[in-house]
Amino acid sequence: MRRKKKQNPVPPTNTENETTEIGNAESLKYNFNVVRVATNNFSNENKLGQGGFGAVYKGTLGDGREIAVKRLARDSGQGEVEFKNEVLLLAKLKHRNLVRLLGFSLEGSERLLIYEFLSNASLDQFIFDPTKRALLDWKKRYKIIKGVAKGLLYLHEDSRLMIIQRDMKAGNVLLDAEMNPKIADFGMARLFNPEETQGEASRIVGTYGYMAPEYAMHGQFSVKSDVFSFGVLVMEIVTGQKNQCFQNGESTDSTEYLLGFAWKSWRNGTITDIIDPTLKARSGLMNDIIRSIHIGLLCVQEDVSDRPTISSVVLMLNSHSLSLPVPSEPAFLGNNNTFHRYVSSLTSSNDSANRKVAKPTSSQCSKNDVSISDIVPR
């Protein structure tokens, strides 16, 4: 039960503020044993998957409510009070396109994060699956694109804090029973890298194929690096292909990645070639689909200042009468193999173990890496 706020005739001192915050954090605390029972003792049958921060389990509480429990694998190095306060901050972020953080649980060195459970799992399990992909017609995919854009808009501009997601990808878009999209894994930087300075990552943690060049190569993250990743996501939703695994069918050595192929097709007037064939049947929607590719291409432009803000993206998606600028070349294109130099630099650098960015081989796509988000006070 939530505690009532104390009525204070005089403004509270800092200490009183902190006490109230900690008191509120306590209201988000789940009894560890309750969670253990809910997840059937963290059984394999209840395991939904393994992410970079630990395993995720499905749980059912005594009253029948379903939850997803992230069992943090690593010690974040944070004290208990700090951890609770961060959870409290994140739990205050509420938007229909964000996965709701319900609370936490602590027991010795065990730290659990409790989330709302989303029955349709993650978007990657649909769009990259040859059979399940057909379940997502254009109407559903467009709803997902618009929903993710709105969720990011809330994180970037409308919430009390400015939050940079830093690992926007199909695996971090979860779907509810009605296929409404919800962004997952935002705010993890606050829990794991609290010492990090604004805009400069102390550890580059993201997912190969989605990271903007300035973030991947120089650790610079911003709302525009999230916009870049969003652009990659849009391309993947429209084509049903992974950026990092895409081959244009000509050669296994091809350095042509989805973004490059999309941009060249755009320039050559053959853009319909890249659209997922299961979407092409209803050609009446072609204008919408092409407009989405256009917006995606604007998001992945190499020059950070050319990329739109997410609020412009939301406008573009909602207003079809709005004319769109011509996109310039996307990042990682060109004949000097920037893309490969960037991947090599990540895998050969001294702290590559911390970067968790894997170079894929032709037979194996990169593993999903740790998701990390960053929060900057407004």
Ligand SMILES: Nc1ncnc2c1ncn2[C@@H]1O[C@H](COP(=O)(O)OP(=O)(O)OP(=O)(O)O)[C@@H](O)[C@H]1O
């Ligand atoms: N709230 C949730 N409801 C339902 N399923 C979830 C929920 N959160 C996570 N999952 C599922 O649990 C699995 C692991 O999720 P998690 O976010 O930890 O890892 P990931 O996205 O695979 O990797 P990363 O750590 O790089 O983000 C995924 O398959 C995801 O679909």
